[in-house]
Amino acid sequence: MADAPAPARRIDGKSFAERLRERVASAAARLEADHGVKPGLAVVIVGEDPASQIYVRNKGEQTVAAGMRSDTHRLAETTTQDELLGLIARLNADRGIHGVLVQMPLPAHIDSAAVLDAIDPDKDVDGFHVVNAGRLAVGLPGLVPCTPQGSILLLKDALGDLSGLHAVVVGRSNIVGKPMAQLLLAENCTVTIAHSRTRDLAAVCRQADILVAAVGRPEMIRGDWIKPGATIIDVGINRVPSSDPAKAAEGRTRVVGDVAFKEAEAVAGAITPVPGGVGPMTIACLLANTYVAACRAAGVEPERLD
DSSP, X not given: OXXXXXXXEEOOHHHHHHXXXXXXHHHHHHHHHHXXXXXXXXXXXXXXXXXXXXXXXXXXXXXXXXXXXXXXXXXXXXXXXXXXHHHHHHHHHOXXXXXXXXXXXXXXXXXXHHHHHHSOGGGOTTOOSHHHHHHHHHTOOOOOOHHHHHHHHHXXXXXXXXXXXXXXXXXXXTTTHHHHHHHHHHTTOEEEEEOTTOTTHHHHHTTOSEEEEOSOOTXXXXXXXXXXXXXXEEOOXXXXXXXXXXHHHTTOEEEEOSBOHHHHHTTOSEXXXXXXXXXXXXXHHHHHHHHHHHHHHHTOOOOOOO
């Protein structure tokens, strides 16, 4: 009887993110010591969304831990769009602030696209501005969305050279799917973007040497959708009822990805867990982008952080 294949290697995003934050902190300290520039990040939050409040607090704490300036602007739910745009204009003009991030979601009465468009592209550390999307598309230096950037760093750490591999990205959002595809192209992968309208999605996924799941649907990608030995990057963060019926009855939840982890782990060569995979990389890459933006503002070549 043949031995069962070994389970996939788990890609530890938490440890990688910790090392990246340490490298960013060291580089930021040298930038301040050699050039008198202390990287500064301003985060703006409108309203009282509990998840956003926790995320913003974590960003602030990690920014300070990296030796950077951290400014948090907490605005009331009733803040008008003009008031928010006025704050962004002041932050754009503040030479001590190198990164400006507006936490999403915004209240319904505020046009998120108009707000993102108002951020100076050179301070757009989320990488969502159309100018930075264009820079990424044509291969010019810009600020790259943090989650795709973190995913690429994990892939290169796990696999080394990605050249020639077939990558399938499931999801076509401007935040993850499209920039992820651009970054994979830049690494000389052959890239397929799949989505909800893709015919026979399972068959497309089975072609992937690298499979990136970014659809926002819990455990949609099953084990039999995966090519044996493939590397899986699960970007999904979904809250579902606890697997314990008693806890579920109390309304308690658990976090799962877009990939059915146990099924995938039995087939894949390597996989990011949820939590503890891609998630921790997002803030680490936000800090890296803030450092890079500070260097460019000062006319200094950023140190390599990968």
